[in-house]
Amino acid sequence: MAPQPHRTPADRLDQPDQQPAGRRAQAAAAREAAQRTERRHRLLIRSAAGLLGLAVLGGLTAIVVGDRGGGSSVGDSAATGIPTQPRTTAEGRTSTPPWNAPADPAAAVAAAGLPMLGAEGTVEHIHAHLDVYLDGQAVTVPALVGIDEGAQRISPLHTHDTSGVIHIESPVTADFTLGQFMTEWQVSLAADHLGAARTDATHTLTAYVNGKAVTGNPAAVKLGAHDEIALLYGTSPENAQVPVPRGYAWPSGL
Known part of the structure; x- marks a missing residue:
């Protein structure tokens, strides 16, 4: 081996x-x-x-x-059609009263730059009150301004009755003006006139908010919660007969 x-x-x-x-x-x-x-x-x-x-x-x-515009939420002003900057002019009739509620409320609301909603908004829910005096006489603010009963549509700015209470019931928080409401009512308003009534050497037009005179354009007055707004047109003796309201006796729930 x-x-x-x-x-x-x-x-x-x-x-x-x-x-x-x-x-x-x-x-x-x-x-x-x-x-x-x-x-x-x-x-x-x-x-x-x-x-x-x-x-x-x-x-x-x-x-x-x-x-696709997906960034807008339901609560956005753009999504609801409510402007972030409300109009400060009032267009409509330049006639004498009575001024009934417009026959075409949807067109009047559109002229005010506001949408017709399927239901009253709940995000902002406040009320203001409007008194109108012409030549010393009270003018009725009609019911159903901003409401289309036939179509079951409603503006965020509207009236339910002839009390002068303006309902602001909006799906978004926004400013609303007297000019928007007067346009919905279709009564022209500016610093120099109310409907057919125009200021001159002997006739004045003054807007008051909670008893205090407001200078400038009355259509630009913003509607605040429980504001008492008054429009007085007439001669000095006629206006002196009208006690300028400082507030309104708000019913329970408003």
């Missing part, structure tokens, strides 16, 4: 199957750690790509929503 070659301890350690168990375990652990690092690296790359894709998709979605 041929003699076997002599192997040193170092020769035996060079053979994989001859490595001690501890070194084999260390090598396996190192390979597993390397594999984990590689998997984590690939995961980070995929995550970054995914985030980039979401960012691009989000940007495109925002553009699409913006183009």
Whole structure:
């Protein structure tokens, strides 16, 4: 039999199957750690790509929503058709009273720059009161200004009866003016006239809010909660017969 070659301890350690168990375990652990690092690296790359894709998709979605007007909520003025800046002029009849409620309330409301709603708004719910005096005589503010009973539609600015109470019932918080209401009523109003009544050397037109005279354009008067608004036109003796109201006896619930 041929003699076997002599192997040193170092020769035996060079053979994989001859490595001690501890070194084999260390090598396996190192390979597993390397594999984990590689998997984590690939995961980070995929995550970054995914985030980039979401960012691009989000940007495109925002553009699409913006183009479709999706950014407007139900409560926005633009969505409800109620202007953020109310009109400060009043257009309508330049005749003498009586001034009944318009036969076409929807057209009058549109002229005031306001929408006809399917129901009274609840976000802003306040009331003001209007008195009108012409040549010392009270003029009736009619019922159903801003209300179309046939179509079952209603303006956020309207009257229910002849008490002079103006209801402001809006789906958004907004300013409303006397000019808007007078336009809905279709009675022309400016600093120099009320309907057919025009100011001259002996006749004046004065607007009062809570008993205090307001200078300038009466159509620009804003309607505040429980404001008492009065319009007085006439000669000095005629106007002197009218006690300027400072307030209104509000019924319970208004």
